[in-house]
Amino acid sequence: MAxxxxxxxxxxxxxxPKQPDVRKQSHR
Incomplete structure (x- = not known):
């Protein structure tokens, strides 16, 4: 199970890691 x-x-x-990428593009 572990x-x-x-x-x-x-x-x-x-x-x-895919979420932070979208956040960076939104800020741009």
Missing amino acids: KLSRRVLVTDLQLQ
Whole structure:
């Protein structure tokens, strides 16, 4: 179960970087 949780965290981290990018473009 712990391994599955770790995989979800990795996916969350990969999706998070996409949000900050959109925020930067909006400020521009």
